[in-house]
Each structure stands twice: as C-alpha cells, then as structure tokens.
Amino acid sequence: MLSGIIQHMARCTAPVRGHRSAAAAADCPACGSRYGRYSGYSYGAYSGPSYSSSGSSGGGWSSGGGSGSSARPRWSRSGSSVAYTTTEVRALTPVRETVEKLAPLPEGRDFFLCHAWDDRAGAAKELYDLLQSRGVSVWFSEKDIGLGTPFLREIDKGLAKSKVGIVLVTPALLRRLRGESIADKELSVLLAREQLVPVVHGTTYEALREISPLLASRNGLNTLENAMADVAAKLAELVAL
DSSP states (O other): OHHHHHHHHOOOOHHHHHSSHHHHTTTTTTTTTGTTSSSOOOOTTTEEEEEETSSTTTSSSOOSSSSEEEEEEEEOTOOOOEEEEHHHHHHHHHHHHHHHHHHHTTTTTEEEOOOOGGGGTTTHHHHHHHHHTTTEEEEEEHHHTTTTTTTHHHHHHHHHTEEEEEEOOOHHHEEEEEEEOOHHHHHHHHTTTTTTEEEOSSHHHHHHHHHHHHHHHOOOOOOOSSSSHHHHHHHHHHHOO
C-alpha cells in the first residue's frame, strides 16, 4: 500500500505543474485516468451536451460543475465558438462586471498590456497582434511610447485610460519582478483594481506564487490549456459591449 502511494507521488505532476483544472489533471500520468485520459479518447474531446442553468449566478449554462467542464459566460454572444471552463468563467466574471460599469473612456483603450521588456518582440507582440486583429484596442508600450517622451508619465496615462489590465506572466516577467522594475510599478497599480487578468505563458502558477502570491491569487488564462489565439478570443469577448 505504502509503495503504491510513493509510486503515485513520484509520477504525479501536481507539485510542478499543478492541477488547477481537470484538463491539467488529465495530462498527469498518475491522475489522468480519473479525469478521462487513457479511456479511448483524450480529455475534452467530447464533453456531452450543454444545458441551460437558470439557477447559476452568471445566468449562463454549463455542462457540469468541475473546473474543466465547459461553460458559457453570459457575455458570450449567441453563436460564439469560444469555449470556456467553469473556472475561467468564475475568474473573468468580476472583470466583466467592472467593464460594464465603466463609462466609455475618451480616447481610452480596452486593455493595458503589462509585460516584461524581454517579451516585447515575442509573446507580448504576439498577444497584441492577435487582439488588434479582433478589433480590440490595446495600450502597448512598444506602440504607444514615442522617442523622447517621459516613459513613466506615458505609462500612467495608459493605465488611467484602459478598462482592463492584462499581465503577461512569463519567465522573463518573473525575473523582472524579483527586483525593482517598470513592470513591478504597473502591476502594483493593476492589483489595486478589479480589472486584472493574468495570462500565464511558458511558466506555472506555482512559480508565480513564489514571486507574487497576490497576483497568483487571481485566476486568469493559461496558454498551457489555451492557444494564444484562444486567449485573445476570450479577452476580446470580455470587453465587447
């Protein structure tokens, strides 16, 4: 019995990657069989029919109560092909409510993209381009801060004029947050609001928790479970009014 437990713990990926959703747990070689893996088809290939749930606080529908089950938030328009988990809907609902309360901002942006300097030509640019292609306006330092302009002042203006902050959590950002940096100042402002969506890319929430427990306490989106294009689609729906 004891040897079996030890073998299970040795194979389990939870200490490294976490089991923040059923989809993540399904990929664990130790726990996957409990979540539909190794059963003839991969987890999530078929989740069954979806039913209306009139008693849910979000007014949407869900096919189940697990974090990996599919759900449609109330702001997702009819006919949308964007798929969410119930965990994502719970995480995004407070942000959506804040978006709906905000009056239109003159010359405002839908998002402020907080990222590490090292990611400006990589993951941050990819996410920016995907959002722009969906008609979403994004404050992005690489595009919005001109040569010779006061850097910190322009960031302040961008934060003030944006509805929602995206924090792109990458290994580069974690390195930056270990010390004093511009990203750290941006993050401090965003954490003070209910307008923050972390997007974890190329790292884990466990690694983030070691650097910023407060940011790690905010559920968001993860490219381990969503392609970057899918992340952009969910963010675009989040601010569509």
